[in-house]
Amino acid sequence: MPELPEVEVLVRHLDPVLRNKTIHAVRVRRAKVIAPTSVRALTRALRGAKFAGVSRRGKYLVFDLRTARPARPLMLLGHLGMTGRMYLLPVKSPLPKHAAVILNVGRTNFVFEDTRYFGRLTLDPGAVGRLGPEPLSAQFTVRGFVRALDRSRQPIKVKLLDQSLVAGIGNIYASEALFRAGIAPTLPARELTPAQAARLWRAIRRVLREAIECGSTVPLNYAGAGLRDGLFYFGRAPGTPDFYEERLRVYDRAGRPCYKCGTAIKRLVQAARSTFYCPRCQGGEP
Numbered sequence: 001m002p003e004l005p006e007v008e009v010l011v012r013h014l015d016p017v018l019r020n021k022t023i024h025a026v027r028v029r030r031a032k033v034i035a036p037t038s039v040r041a042l043t044r045a046l047r048g049a050k051f052a053g054v055s056r057r058g059k060y061l062v063f064d065l066r067t068a069r070p071a072r073p074l075m076l077l078g079h080l081g082m083t084g085r086m087y088l089l090p091v092k093s094p095l096p097k098h099a100a101v102i103l104n105v106g107r108t109n110f111v112f113e114d115t116r117y118f119g120r121l122t123l124d125p126g127a128v129g130r131l132g133p134e135p136l137s138a139q140f141t142v143r144g145f146v147r148a149l150d151r152s153r154q155p156i157k158v159k160l161l162d163q164s165l166v167a168g169i170g171n172i173y174a175s176e177a178l179f180r181a182g183i184a185p186t187l188p189a190r191e192l193t194p195a196q197a198a199r200l201w202r203a204i205r206r207v208l209r210e211a212i213e214c215g216s217t218v219p220l221n222y223a224g225a226g227l228r229d230g231l232f233y234f235g236r237a238p239g240t241p242d243f244y245e246e247r248l249r250v251y252d253r254a255g256r257p258c259y260k261c262g263t264a265i266k267r268l269v270q271a272a273r274s275t276f277y278c279p280r281c282q283g284g285e286p
């Protein structure tokens with residue numbers, strides 16, 4: 001499931017190819033993914049609009065558009081959900097079976113494909129308003145982080161998934177950051193010492209930056225096949241090179257030796273999601 005780094009990499013690839021492109025036609029094949037916007041409202045708003053830029057907020061893609069008449073700014077919000085993909089496809093290429101929304105921008109179509117339809121492409125900006133600070137921005141401070149943790153009894157791993165604490169961290173990078181900070185995933189958020197919280201704050205930023213760097217070096221295939229899969233499915237897709245997985249030190253490595261101490265990595269279920277950790281480096285044996 002894509003998290004902040006994967007979305008950031010996608011944004012960096014989409015921005016230059018969509019910027020200044022005009023939307024000529026809008027096709028919605030799955031109304032669910034544009035909710036609560038209606039097909040009619042989306043079509044009306046987007047037809048003739050021009051992409052001014054693509055950016056990111058948390059795990060959301062933010063498409064800044066400018067409508068034709070009257071000329072005004074418009075924000076389209078995208079979320080990849082579990083299986084969503086966004087890419088450009090030549091008009092001549094057949095559309096994939098699960099293409100949910102298709103925006104024609106001339107000789108290419110901008111396709112939002114989603115096999116499970118948990119993703120979103122909507123004009124409703126509500127979701128981004130509830131997000132906490134961007135972890136790589138100056139708004140995410142050690143002091144603010146410590147203060148927010150002090151108010152929570154939740155295990156730290158579960159608390160890290162709370163998008164109002166910090167935006168963009170999901171299951172993978174929560175486990176990775178805790179491993180790098182040497183903190184047990186089960187430790188209640190309010191029980192972290194100031195030194196632990198500061199270590200975790202640094203680990204979050206480091207792990208996200210490294211993932212963005214790693215992803216940015218890979219050429220994305222806009223047809224939505226090949227290497228691109230590696231970014232979103234972490235080596236699960238056939239033919240994907242192994243190095244995507246290697247950069248993850250604990251995630252999905254249950255039973256395999258810890259890179260630091262050789263102890264077997266453990267898997268634990270917290271709030272119905274898997275957590276991976278090293279019982280020796282991090283402690284927290286349940």
Ligand SMILES: [Zn+2]
Nearest residue numbers: 258261278281
């Ligand atoms: Zn270890």
